[in-house]
Amino acid sequence: xxxxxxxxxxxxxxxxxxxxxxxxxxxxxxxxxxxxxxxxxxxxxxxxxxxxxxxxxxxxxxxxxxxxxxxxxxxxxxxxxxxxxxxxxxxxxxxxxxxxxxxxxxxxxxxxxxxxxxxxxxxxxxxxxxxxxxxxxxxxxxxxxxxxxxxxxxxxxxxxxxxxxxxxxxxxxxxxxxxxxxxxxxxxxxxxxxxxxxxxxxxxxxxxxxxxxxxxxxxxxxxxxxxxxxxxxxxxxxxxxxxxxxxxxxxxxxxxxxxxxxxxxxxxxxxxxxxxxxxxxxxxxxxxxxx
Numbered sequence: 104x105x106x107x108x109x110x111x112x113x114x115x116x117x118x119x120x121x122x123x124x125x126x127x128x129x130x131x132x133x134x135x136x137x138x139x140x141x142x143x144x145x146x147x148x149x150x151x152x153x154x155x156x157x158x159x160x161x162x163x164x165x166x167x168x169x170x171x172x173x174x175x176x177x178x179x180x181x182x183x184x185x186x187x188x189x190x191x192x193x194x195x196x197x198x199x200x201x202x203x204x205x206x207x208x209x210x211x212x213x214x215x216x217x218x219x220x221x222x223x224x225x226x227x228x229x230x231x232x233x234x235x236x237x238x239x240x241x242x243x244x245x246x247x248x249x250x251x252x253x254x255x256x257x258x259x260x261x262x263x264x265x266x267x268x269x270x271x272x273x274x275x276x277x278x279x280x281x282x283x284x285x286x287x288x289x290x291x292x293x294x295x296x297x298x299x300x301x302x303x304x305x306x307x308x309x310x311x312x313x314x315x316x317x318x319x320x321x322x323x324x325x326x327x328x329x330x331x332x333x334x335x336x337x338x339x340x341x342x343x344x345x346x347x348x349x350x351x352x353x354x355x356x357x358x359x360x361x362x363x364x365x366x367x368x369x370x371x372x373x374x375x376x377x378x379x380x381x382x383x384x385x386x387x388x389x390x391x392x393x394x
Contacts, residue, residue, distance in 0.1 A: 141173060272328070
């Protein structure tokens, strides 16, 4: 932790969970570091702040706040968001861009960590003038904060959905492709065509509504992939009223994939087998919610 009395420059900005959030954070960091010794590590700083903001946009919860601090011997970047859930290393696909995010942060910075807050969490990294120092994480406090938040989450009518005999590798690859699409759409700048910006907003909004369900799905997939199981049964708990969210998410990702096939995105278009696998398990999820 830096000594706040030693701060020589700082900046705070509030961000929305929309495309363009990461470029705004990068621009603020560039302006703050101009003329400081840390300008030599600007590339590392921009990479790390992009990853933190992108994670907050994709998997966090508004409000999102970025705080930048420069002292005589340290650059500290904090990204605060309203979700208590910690970022984690992906086991679904080691080549997926989003799954490598925390590894990139670890490589680009000298130290980083996660700290629970009363209304969410803070993910931070530091770049030091004199090299890294070991920091001991307060794991008990972190777990307690997550447990308190989850225990207090109100439950409406919950439906237990079981999707049996899914092809583990195929569904994992389909989810990894969706993550790649979400990542690209969340990092678009303000100068993209209106039709792409519209799709990006709708996809990110739909994905936010499905975030908890997809996190559970990906966790179960990761366990099956790690265990080498070719088929997996997924058990998901979801509110019956969320059927519309599932439908919106399915349509939005199809629209994003259409842009990808048209060459308007950098993400490689999904193979037909991946699109079909994603559409199939979402249809089965919908059918059980509506039964």
